[in-house]
Amino acid sequence: MRVALFVTCVNDTLYPRTGQATVTLLRRLGVDVEFPSQQTCCGQMHYNTGYRHQAEPLVRDFAETFADYDAVVAPSGSCAGMVRDIHPRVARRSSGRVDPERVDAVAPKVYELSEFLVDVLGVTDVGAYFPHRVTYHPTCHSLRLLKVGDRPTRLLRAVRGLDLVELPGADECCGFGGTFALKNSAVSAAMCSDKLRHAADTGAEVLCAADNSCLMHLDGALRRQHSGVRTLHLAEILARTEDDPHGTSWSRATRSLA
Amino acid sequence: MSVVSLGMPAFPTTAESATRDAQLRHNLRNATHTIRDKRAHAVAELADWAELRAAGAAIKDRTLRHLDHYLVELEIAVTRAGGQVHWASDAAEANRIVTELVRATGETDVVKVKSMATQEIGLNEALADAGITAYETDLAELIVQLGDDRPSHILVPAIHRNRAEIRDIFRQAMGRWGRPAPEGLTDRPGDLAEAARLHLRERFLTAKVAVSGANFMVAETGTLVVVESEGNGRMCLTLPETLISVVGIEKVVPTWQDLEVYLQLLPRSSTAERMNPYTSTWTGCTEGDGPRQFHLVLLDNGRTATLADEVGRQALRCIRCSACLNVCPVYERAGGHAYGSAYPGPIGAILTPQLRGIASALDASLPYASSLCGACYEVCPVAIDIPEVLVHLRERVVERSRGHLGERAAMRAARWVLQDPDRLRRAQRMAARTRRLHPKRLPGPGAAWTDTRDTPQVPAESFRDWWRRTQEEER
Numbered sequence: 001m002r003v004a005l006f007v008t009c010v011n012d013t014l015y016p017r018t019g020q021a022t023v024t025l026l027r028r029l030g031v032d033v034e035f036p037s038q039q040t041c042c043g044q045m046h047y048n049t050g051y052r053h054q055a056e057p058l059v060r061d062f063a064e065t066f067a068d069y070d071a072v073v074a075p076s077g078s079c080a081g082m083v084r085d086i087h088p089r090v091a092r093r094s095s096g097r098v099d100p101e102r103v104d105a106v107a108p109k110v111y112e113l114s115e116f117l118v119d120v121l122g123v124t125d126v127g128a129y130f131p132h133r134v135t136y137h138p139t140c141h142s143l144r145l146l147k148v149g150d151r152p153t154r155l156l157r158a159v160r161g162l163d164l165v166e167l168p169g170a171d172e173c174c175g176f177g178g179t180f181a182l183k184n185s186a187v188s189a190a191m192c193s194d195k196l197r198h199a200a201d202t203g204a205e206v207l208c209a210a211d212n213s214c215l216m217h218l219d220g221a222l223r224r225q226h227s228g229v230r231t232l233h234l235a236e237i238l239a240r241t242e243d244d245p246h247g248t249s250w251s252r253a254t255r256s257l258a
Numbered sequence: 259m260s261v262v263s264l265g266m267p268a269f270p271t272t273a274e275s276a277t278r279d280a281q282l283r284h285n286l287r288n289a290t291h292t293i294r295d296k297r298a299h300a301v302a303e304l305a306d307w308a309e310l311r312a313a314g315a316a317i318k319d320r321t322l323r324h325l326d327h328y329l330v331e332l333e334i335a336v337t338r339a340g341g342q343v344h345w346a347s348d349a350a351e352a353n354r355i356v357t358e359l360v361r362a363t364g365e366t367d368v369v370k371v372k373s374m375a376t377q378e379i380g381l382n383e384a385l386a387d388a389g390i391t392a393y394e395t396d397l398a399e400l401i402v403q404l405g406d407d408r409p410s411h412i413l414v415p416a417i418h419r420n421r422a423e424i425r426d427i428f429r430q431a432m433g434r435w436g437r438p439a440p441e442g443l444t445d446r447p448g449d450l451a452e453a454a455r456l457h458l459r460e461r462f463l464t465a466k467v468a469v470s471g472a473n474f475m476v477a478e479t480g481t482l483v484v485v486e487s488e489g490n491g492r493m494c495l496t497l498p499e500t501l502i503s504v505v506g507i508e509k510v511v512p513t514w515q516d517l518e519v520y521l522q523l524l525p526r527s528s529t530a531e532r533m534n535p536y537t538s539t540w541t542g543c544t545e546g547d548g549p550r551q552f553h554l555v556l557l558d559n560g561r562t563a564t565l566a567d568e569v570g571r572q573a574l575r576c577i578r579c580s581a582c583l584n585v586c587p588v589y590e591r592a593g594g595h596a597y598g599s600a601y602p603g604p605i606g607a608i609l610t611p612q613l614r615g616i617a618s619a620l621d622a623s624l625p626y627a628s629s630l631c632g633a634c635y636e637v638c639p640v641a642i643d644i645p646e647v648l649v650h651l652r653e654r655v656v657e658r659s660r661g662h663l664g665e666r667a668a669m670r671a672a673r674w675v676l677q678d679p680d681r682l683r684r685a686q687r688m689a690a691r692t693r694r695l696h697p698k699r700l701p702g703p704g705a706a707w708t709d710t711r712d713t714p715q716v717p718a719e720s721f722r723d724w725w726r727r728t729q730e731e732e733r
């Protein structure tokens with residue numbers, strides 16, 4: 001099985017550690033994951049903001065870049081949802097600029113990380129270790145577009161040392177919504193503060209999600225508030241083991257500020 | 259579609275003031291969370307909900323595809339049963355028709371059954387201009403009318419009010435409209451309901467003309483259907499001599515059998531009841547029973563144009579259950595008034611810009627009044643993919659308005675960078691090199707982010723550079 005990582009442009013540019021964690025995790029589970037370097041972006045921002053035509057070339061390129069793989073893993077619910085659910089619609093409405101057949105051939109092979117682990121690899125215990133209290137925000141596109149259900153929390157429950165506490169109002173949107181956060185910043189901030197209040201109420205140290213765009217928004221507000229809660233992508237928890245509890249082996253490899 | 263929104267500022271502005279109103283936030287949160295939990299419960303009781311929902315969507319789609327046919331069938335049936343059918347292409351025409359019909363009776367008072375269509379066209383205001391007073395008889399509509407207020411929810415128009423506010427409104431305004439509130443009225447729900455009952459009873463017994471909408475119109479028999487909880491509708495539909503119903507053309511269903519589906523979907527989705535307390539049906543006029551004159555005003559008001567749009571037309575399936583409002587995180591914080599029309603919440607955000615167009619700042623901002631979280635689509639009993647329509651309407655706004663020049667340039671530039679991995683790599687390296695210079699607070703549109711959130715720190719190395727440096731060399 002040839003497996004490709006679609007790291008997503010947000011992770012690529014701002015959260016490389018999430019990509020590194022995903023690679024580490026998949027290799028530990030015996031998957032020789034590849035990174036097709038032609039990949040860029042799924043076009044979600046363009047499409048969602050009303051620039052469908054600008055998204056078309058990105059949709060077309062995605063289908064070309066990943067055509068030869070059996071599975072594509074994306075550590076982002078919204079990007080996986082964009083490809084699987086929206087790309088076929090964009091192709092269909094493109095008046096021939098994007099070939100629907102090419103897109104249809106790739107879209108169903110795209111998996112959000114937790115889907116790939118649970119459904120394709122058939123594992124829920126990935127051998128991870130993370131001795132902290134964690135609460136999980138399911139994020140809207142994972143929940144409602146991809147319907148990943150309890151896969152992420154099943155994975156988290158199997159992590160040794162991890163104390164998973166339920167997030168009240170978990171299925172409510174965090175208020176990110178791409179350009180919504182800018183265009184309707186007051187409502188976005190109100191939604192964000194409710195989400196963070198719920199997270200703080202759980203007493204968790206870590207607010208986890210499988211989408212760094214939502215986490216960027218939540219983390220930005222947490223840091224502004226000098227809150228004791230920190231955010232962490234699901235992959236960065238699952239990649240940690242008892243031998244490497246801080247993920248030093250994979251995160252030090254980058255010249256990043258950790 | 260006219261009224262209300264002229265000169266109203268765009269949604270972000272109207273919504274912002276609502277987010278600062280602690281009382282409003284509290285009222286809305288309580289009310290929407292209670293009803294949303296109840297709905298989930300009521301829906302979970304039916305094992306075939308998914309099939310019902312699919313049927314609800316399919317029947318409406320099919321009917322809309324042959325709308326011309328069913329409307330003519332309806333007109334013939336209503337006429338045969340002794341009713342009179344009028345066609346109104348827009349709000350002004352509908353208002354004119356109703357005004358003339360009321361004038362012809364010689365009456366200056368009408369009682370009203372809660373109706374979205376008459377709110378959409380601003381009928382009460384038009385009647386007032388002609389010297390005719392319209393009395394709302396639905397409890398929540400009464401609260402709104404007495405408070406000189408605007409509805410903020412489809413099903414619960416006074417959702418933004420708590421009971422202390424309602425008591426004050428009753429005390430202050432009931433006397434001006436008819437029977438005053440009882441002395442020493444408390445804010446106990448039972449007392450408030452009793453005060454409303456006494457006030458309204460007088461109205462029902464004297465009214466000669468009633469105005470209603472309808473939830474459904476059955477084409478095969480020409481029957482109209484109103485579902486309600488309070489019984490005020492039943493009073494209005496049976497006691498007066500003249501009944502005038504203003505109904506959007508999308509409310510037609512072909513047969514009685516189709517009602518089987520909607521009378522299950524609607525109550526569970528709206529009030530979370532297995533069945534609503536009152537379902538009234540009437541077919542034209544019946545000798546010696548009920549109104550002696552029945553007029554049906556069929557309202558277009560932008561619906562035909564909406565039907566012409568392949569993506570947007572699904573909004574016409576809406577059965578006005580308001581489930582989408584009750585789960586919407588934006589509605590919960592912005593309140594219904596921010597949407598500037600009779601239709602607040604997610605359905606308003608896709609219906610108003612289609613019925614009314616996107617010429618005003620408010621209407622052009624409505625498609626953006628959503629984080630696209632998809633909660634509305636999930637609960638919609640007729641499976642309207644509201645996020646899909648929102649995005650589609652954003653496209654329309656982008657194409658037609660000039661206010662988006664800066665954004666359009668930014669989007670094109672972003673696409674140019676993102677379409678080519680080498681350009682993306684160069685942009686990432688540039689960002690990494692200058693990362694210590696990135697300001698914590700951004701100017702211009704970026705300030706909307708940094709007012710409440712820090713910006714993410716740009717890492718020294720992108721994922722793709724890390725991969726190339728460490729992985730490709732290994733291989």
Ligand code: SF4
Pocket residue numbers: 527575576577578579580581582583605634637638639640641642
């Ligand atoms: S759009 Fe759907 S959920 Fe919203 S009011 Fe209409 S039928 Fe109900």
